[in-house]
Every structure is written in structure tokens, then in C-alpha cells.
Amino acid sequence: MQIDKLRGEQLDRLFDAILSLEDREECYRFFDDIATISEIQALAQRLLVAKMLRxxxxxxxxxxxxxASTTTISRVKRCLNYGNDAYSMVLDRLEQNDKDEEER
Known part of the structure; x- marks a missing residue:
């Protein structure tokens, strides 16, 4: 599995740091410090592409x-079809959160 190539102490620590963030504002502050605007926007764009493909x-x-470029779209589509189902998991959760907020 490709995901096993990612695993490691440094990445575990990064994910622990992300999971420790308490709200959207903390996310903005943290990601602004660790990544360029274009890197962050590219990640957001991929999530949008996954949603649109679905x-x-x-x-x-x-x-x-x-x-998005057609290359990016193709990559995201490949992940949706043959990846770890993480896009689907996250998109399902976002949709559920949206529904929950509408009901309030």
C-alpha cells in the first residue's frame, strides 16, 4: 500500500499537531505558518474537485x-476510484455536518 510509505514519526507528529487544533481559526494560523498559500489552496482545490467528481x-x-488542471482532476479521480476512500470519508462527514447545521 502506498500509505505505508508515508508512515513515520515525523508525519505522525504533524498529524497529531493538526488533530490538536481546536477550531477553524487555529487551522488558518497553523497552516499559514507551515505551508505556502498556493500549497494550501491546492489541497482545498483537490477536495473541491473530489466533491464535483462525486x-x-x-x-x-x-x-x-x-x-484545476485536467492532470489534477485525473489524479483525484484515480484516488476516488482506487485510493483509500479518504476523500469519500471526508466528503461524507462534511455533508453530514452541513445537514446537522441546517437542522439547527
């Missing part, structure tokens, strides 16, 4: 609305 949007629509 909703059945075409590459053309995704390119137009997200400004």
Missing part, C-alpha cells in the same frame, strides 16, 4: 469552476 460533474465543468 456529484458527476464533467472535466470541463470542473476545470471552469475550480481552475
Amino acid at each position: 456529484e458527476g460533474d464533467t472535466y470541463g465543468v470542473i476545470v471552469e469552476e475550480s481552475n
Whole structure:
């Protein structure tokens, strides 16, 4: 599995740091310190692409609305189809959070 190549003490520590963040503002502050704006935006763009692919949007629509390259779209699609189901897990949770907030 590709994920096993990622595992290690340094990455565990990074994930522990991320999991320790208490709210969105802390996330903004932390990510601003550890990554460039373009790196953070690229991650956000990939999540948007995954959402759009799951909703059945075409590459053309995704390119137009997200400004993602077709290479990025293809990579995300490959992860959705053959990856670790992490995009689906996160998108399902975000959708559930949205529903919960609407009900309040």
C-alpha cells in the first residue's frame, strides 16, 4: 500500500499537531505558518474537485469552476476510484455536518 510509505514519526507528529487544533481559526494560523498559500489552496482545490467528481460533474465543468488542471482532476479521480476512500470519508462527514447545521 502506498500509505505505508508515508508512515513515520515525523508525519505522525504533524498529524497529531493538526488533530490538536481546536477550531477553524487555529487551522488558518497553523497552516499559514507551515505551508505556502498556493500549497494550501491546492489541497482545498483537490477536495473541491473530489466533491464535483462525486456529484458527476464533467472535466470541463470542473476545470471552469475550480481552475484545476485536467492532470489534477485525473489524479483525484484515480484516488476516488482506487485510493483509500479518504476523500469519500471526508466528503461524507462534511455533508453530514452541513445537514446537522441546517437542522439547527
